[in-house]
Amino acid sequence: MDSPITCLLIDDDEDDQEIFLLALRKLDSSIACSFADDGAEALRKLRQDETFVPQFIFLDLNMPGMNGKQCLTEIKKIAHLQHALIFIYSTSSEAKDILETKQLGADGFITKPAQVSDLIDELSKLLLDC
Template sequence: MKSPISCFLIDDDEDDQEIFLLALRKLDASIACSCADNGVDALLRLRQDEAFKPTYIFLDLNMPGMNGKQCLTELKKIARLQHTPIFIYSTSSDMRDRVEAEKLGAEGFLTKPAQVSTLINQLSQLFLNYPNGRA
């Protein structure tokens, strides 16, 4: 039996959170998704709630306080998440950001699209390529 998919989106932009949640609902209404408004809150939740283990983590790069690269570095230190793929989800399309994120341990990089339909297609492909969180 296939495990239900759960996502954790770490993004300070409420509009981007809503678009991401809408895309997931349209893709598959059974996908659960939690959001954190910044890296500090995300890490606090993950460290305090040991039962919380999302299938996928999506992380924005440009956030106040703790940016996505700093948060990624800290996420990689949490042992129970070592097999959880972390994808950068950012407006950046800079190749340097992609390379640096991969060096820090990101599984992949999604540039925030202008169309919800594009995001639905990206997420569908990602879930096919990383079933249950792993390739």
Template sequence: MKNGKTCFLIDDDIDDQEIFALVLKSVNPSIACVVANDGIEAVSKLTKEETFNPDYIFLDLNMPRMDGKECLQEIKKIDRLKETPVIIYSTSSEQKDIIETRNLGASDYLEKQSSVAELKKRLAHFFK
């Protein structure tokens, strides 16, 4: 993992945003973390700001207005992000959600952790 990468977190939960950013910083302080509060905000940002090209997108599933699955479909419609890995970041660990999002083009699935150490380990695995 080279320096100067951008990670785009789409999650309506402000606590989770904070925890994610905190842990990410401890894993690799050179990765910038950009946050959107829900799917609509994220899709709007991605379509309007053509120079915004995150290297990773972390996407929550359970969000108001536009949920993660809808948001994933919208992201996959954006040409320049076709190769950008989208990692589902959710409380759910249900097989149904995992399979469904994989079929929609998600590249990985990360369950929200209750232990900071565990989250750190998982994120380190992504950004090693």
């Protein structure tokens, strides 16, 4: 890897944040990951600091306040993030959610796996093969 990979996970579930970080650490300890507990916090971070440009954004759909689809729509409006890859990271596997988020500009959809090893495999495909 030329430069460290940077990720942002937007998810209101602390356990899911910990599992995601564990999977990243097992995959490659040099991957940097920031967290936002909801869409509003994520948008504040992303808008206020134009030097913070994660290569990969993982976004939960079901969050209080601003849901993932609303957050995705707002992230797509931020000019300095035009090259960031945005993946929905949700417990949903509904075809409607997958279609709607792709129409809103998501680059992919990951249904949260039950096993950390499955998450590591999924993240490996996305982060290391790009």
